[in-house]
Amino acid sequence: MPLFTFKKKNTVYVLMHKDKPVLQGSFDFGRHAFGEDVEIINPDLLPVGVTHEDGTISLHRLNHWYRWRGIPGYRVGLLQLEERLEIKDPLELLEREYALSVSDTFWRKAEDDPITWKEVNFFHRSFDQQGFGLAMFSNVGARAGHNARHTPNNTTCGYHRKAWFRRNGNLFLLKGGTPFYQQEPVNEWLACRIAHQLGIQAVPYNNEIYENNLVSVCPAMTNEDVDLVTAGDVLNSVHSDAKKFQYDDYIRALESHGIKDGKQRLSDMLVMDYLMMNTDRHNQNLGILVDANTGRWLQCAPVFDTGTGLGCLVDDNEIFEQYHSQSCKLFNARNFSHEILLDYIDLKRYDFNALDGLPRAYGNQLVKYQSTTNISNKRINESYRLFCKRILMIRKAAASVQ
Known part of the structure; x- marks a missing residue:
């Protein structure tokens, strides 16, 4: 059954972390933003990265963090979704259910609303999954x-x-994937199998058909006791200088909070990005897991969201030549060669012979769903060739450091 969050004049609104109040103040539902009168109640439970260096709240960062929780205006199929849900702006949905997420345990409510975390959270509460699924995909x-x-x-x-x-x-x-080729779901499937063969912690992905769309399927990495914090928020927490490459700042932030294997875990992610030629490793699809009860930083999040690669966005004739491209992305760096990632990968840690069977498996998976995606045989062959090329290139690089 849906719960409602009514707008009340002159009401104080509270950002909650489970049943603990974190901060409070006025709230503008039109702007989806807290007001300047916001007061910190529990500084230890503040979202990571929303304060100034002196510990005071940054209203800009707080409201950016809050709005970023919502569906963005560039979502594939957004106009269809808005029409079917009868909304004018996707951020309207942000206010429908207390800004609840299943990526963390924060939510917002009116100060005088007696509702509790147990009653409201979606980790256990039922919801109309089929209704939204059809609105998004059908x-x-x-x-x-x-x-x-x-x-x-x-x-x-x-x-x-x-x-x-x-x-x-x-x-x-x-x-789902990009409507033209729907290749990203199979790439997610491949990436997690690369991880398995190389002993890398990654979210497991499978493929299936939903409403005549090829989709990837993965379990949540969070629960009531574990929050996901993105790299962007981690970097904000240490006030990283955006004018310099932020790799070192990120590692220092992790180490200062007891995560000592940050370089190794980033190496693992970058091996996958190198092999997949991932072009979309931005600061929102890597991060850390945090204890949702204490705020303690636990570990790097398993690798996830590695589907935008192996030429999935270009024409069939351009796929194989992608290995020359300057399309890599990492932290605040853009448009550079994937070969630069090798400087941040501990190549001696991995047995790349374990990847021998994956190109054929990848090709077979693309063929398996060809009747749904309608991609050409040439596209499948070129994607197969590019993946083989990436394996050969990383083996050559690894041999040079032995």
């Missing part, structure tokens, strides 16, 4: 029911179509 036009506007999908950031589903009591995210 090719058949129809208005969604009222309940479809009251789900944890209201706080899913990112470009691709996606929706949360509960299966056997556990949350799983279904995510």
Whole structure:
């Protein structure tokens, strides 16, 4: 059953962390923002990265963090979603269900609202998963029911179509690909198998068809006791200088909070990005896991969101030549060669012979879903060739450091 968050004049609103108040102040529902009268109640539970160096609240960072929880204006299929949910702006959904997410345990409520975390959170509460899923993915036009506007999908950031589903009591995210080729879901499948073969901690992905769309399916990496904090927020917490490459600042931030294997875990991620030629490793799809009860930084998050690679966005004739491209992205660096990633990878740690069977498996997976994606045989062959090329290139690089 949906719960409601009514706008009340002159009401004080509280940012909660489970059942603990974190800060309070006025709230502008039109701007989706806290006001200048905001007061910190529990500084130890503040979202990572929302304060100035002196510990005072940065209203700009706080409200940026808050709005970033919502569905962005560049989401694939957004106009369809807005029409079916009968909304004018995706951030309307942010306010429908207390700004609840299943990526962390923060939420917002009126000070005099007696509702509790146990009653409201989506880690256990049921929701209309099919209604939102159809509104997001279905090719058949129809208005969604009222309940479809009251789900944890209201706080899913990112470009691709996606929706949360509960299966056997556990949350799983279904995510589509770019409409032209729908190749990203298979790339996610491949990336997690690279990780398995190389002994890298990564989110597991599988593929299936949902509403005539190829999707990737992965379990949630968070729960009631574990929050995800993005690299962008980590870097804000140490007031990193955006004018210099932020790799060292990120490592120092991790080490200062007891995460000592940051270089190794970034090396793992970058091996995958190198092999996949990932072009979209931005500060929102890497990060850390935090104890949702104490705020203690636990570990680097497993590698996730590695689907935008292996030429998935270019024409068939351009795929193989992508290994020459200057399209890599990491932290605040843009448009550089993936070969530079080798400087940050501990190549001696990995047995690249373990990847021998993956190119064929990748090609077979692309063929398996070809009737849905309608990609050409040439595209499959060129993607296969590019992946083989990447394996050969990293083996050559590894041999040079032995």
